[in-house]
Every structure is written in C-alpha cells, then in structure tokens.
Amino acid sequence: MKTDPFKEYIKASEPSKAIKGYAWSTAIGLQAVDGLKTSKYLIDKAIDNIEGKISIKEAQNLIDSYYEEKTDHSVDEERTEEADKVSARIAELLSETAFSFSPAEYISIHRKLFNGLYKYAGKIRDYNITKKEWVLDGASVTYGTASELKATLEYDFEQERNFSYKGLSMDETIHHLAVFVSRLWQIHIFGEGNTRTTAVFFIKYLRTLGFSVTNDIFAENSWYFRNSLVRANYTNIQNNVHETTKYLEIFLRNLLLNEKNELHNRSMHISGLWDDNLNFKDENSYIKEAELYNQSINSYIENKEMDIKNKKTYIDNIENNIKYVFSRKIDSFSTKTLNHIQLLFDRFGYDEIFGRSMVMDLLGLKPSASSRLLSNLLDVGIIKSVSGHGKGKYKFKNNI
Secondary structure (H helix, E strand, O other), X not given: OOOOOOHHHHOOOOHHHHHHHHHHHHHHHHHHHHOOOOOHHHHHHHHHXXXXXXXXXXXXXXXXXXXXXXXXOOHHHHHHHHHHHHHHHHHHHHHOOOOOOOHHHHHHHHHHHHOOOOOOOOOOOOOOOOOOOHHHOOOOOOOOOHHHHHHHHHHHHHHXXXXXXXXXXXXXXXXXXXXXXXXXXXXXXXXXXXXXXXXXXXXXXXXXXXXXXXXXXXXXXXXXXXXXXXXXXXXXXXXXXXXXXXXXXXXXXXXXXXXXXXXXHHXXXXXXXXXXXXXXXXXXHHHHHHHHHHHHHHHXXXXXXXXXXXXXXXXXXXXXXXXXXXXXXXXXXXXXXHHHHHHHHHHXXXXXXXXXXXXXXXXXXXXXXXXXXXXXXXXXXXXXXXXXXXXXXXXXXXXX
C-alpha cells in the first residue's frame, strides 16, 4: 500500500492539523472510487494548507490557475484535473461543521464538488443507467428509475429523519446506518459522482450523530466502500447471491469503532472463489467449496482449450471486422489493441457515450492503459470527445 503523505498530520497532537490532514487524506482517497489519481502539485498545496501557509480557498485558486494555464490537455490530464479539483472541494466540505440533513444538502454537495467539471452538476439525472461491476462479475446493480428519483430520495430522507436510535445497541446502530447509506447510494440520482457525493454527505451526517470519523479508513479503503455498497444492493437468486450489508458493516465498524477488521475487495466477489473466511467454515463446507472450485477450474481449462483451437480464426475475424469499419486508420495497431477496439465498438457502437472507467470495466485494463488506448483512438480519429457529460467522455465517429 502506498504511503499516505497526510498520516503524520492525522496523528498530530495539534487539532487543526489533524482535522485538515484527515480531510485531505479522505478527499484524495475517495478519488479511487472512479479510478482517479491526484497530482503531486495537489499534494504540495494540500500540505501547504495543513501547515497553515495557505487557506483552503487559496489552495483551490492555485489549483484552478494551474489548470487554466494548461492549453493542451491529454486524457490523463483531464482525469487528474477532475481528481485535483474535486479533492480540494471535498477537503473544504469536510473541514466545515455546517450541515443540514436534507435532500437539498445532498444535491448541493454534488453541485459544489463537480461545478465546472460536469454540465449536470447538482442536477438529478433524467435517464436510466446501468454500470458493469467487477465485484458482480460484470453485472449491474438495479439503480433508481429516472422518473421516480426525487420522490425516492425524499422518502428515504423522511424515513431516516423519523428514525430513533434511542435504545439501540452499537451493532443495531451500525446495521441501520449501513442500510440507510446503501439505499441512499442505490438511488444514484446523479449521472456521475454518486459515490463521492454519498461519502461526503454520510461523513458529515455521522458527525451530527456524535461520531468523530477522523481516521484513515475512507482514505485507504474507498474502493472497498464502493464495492460494499454494490453488494448491499444486488441479488441473483438463481446464482444464490443475495444483497447483504455485512461487508459495509465491517467497514463501518473500522470507521466508527476503530476496529481492525481486514478489508479485502476479493472477499466480496460474487464468485465466492476468493472468500477470505474459508478457514472459519466447518470441514464439510470447506470440502464442498473446494469441489465447486475444482469444477470451475476444470470448466475454465476446457473453455481455454477450445479458445486456443479457435484463436487464429477469432483473431482473423477481429482484424477483418475492425479493418472493415475503420479502414487504414488502425493498420499499425497490435492484434490485442484491435481486439479491444472491437469489444468497445460491439458494446457502444456509434451512439453510446463512454469514458475511461467504462473502458476499464469492459476490458479489464488499468487506468493508465485505458487512458493510452483512448488517447491513441482519439489521435487517429476513431473516437471523438463529447461535451456536456463531464470530462473524458467519448463516442465512436461514424464518418471516418
């Protein structure tokens, strides 16, 4: 795990530095939920703010000026700009004590975080969405219906506002909080930025309930937080997968009670092949699990053998299909890249808009590799940038 440059401040004896260190650490860590990474410049300005050399507003202005001076942005730089600006805005919100438990506050947080980055910042989406999830083996959570988003949001807030925590044990309290935040997130009222908005709102809400929430759990485990929200909202009875808040509750126990439960994303994968808790099962369950695992491995080997037999034909077909669509523009691309382009085109065609995170999910690529692929496709004119949907959004060109 990479070193957190703010850890020394989080543990500092001086309250103001500790609070600012936590705010910055959490803000930067939350960018991982969308595969974003901040710049060294942002880190430097954050430390200047923590040390009292500049205010949070001055840090934000310096970051804005830094990107205004850049005239030519690559795909990577656009994503880094979003990460830097949103991180600074989250740090400011987490440093403030003002808060109102209301749908208006929730929407306002989204507007403050993404103003100038997303055209629809602070606006409720008017279209339905799906998102492929690694933890669901490519399946998607069923998100709120566009026509009912506002009503659903208001209902959830009313239910929580009228709920009493009086007399509840800490276990019951944590379970209820897990249910509340998972339902809030499942609505997914915005086109993008839902997890970061939900996390900021939830942290501020927890403070009103008396929790300090000043450790580094969000900073170091934001991707686990998102995956636990996914698992809390997905059921597939046919495959014996049921929605559960147990992973989210483990996260909250670390966050609120300073427990040291291990948080592993692989343990949440619906395949069950990476269950970290096998050693706690009885012998028969373990044997059954091993048998299922062996069956899946044998099936995988059989499929791979078939794949190898058909590989040359498959590659030839890919190259022919791609070249038919994109002519000579991709003559210099490798077979692997041609394969990736074909998969992207099969999924999105000419009409659908996509970004780096969707490329990562579909192709299983790392952020840097996805950025390079998009940059190459943009350079040769296979795809084009699309405005009005946030930075780093593209479509296939149909006039090449």
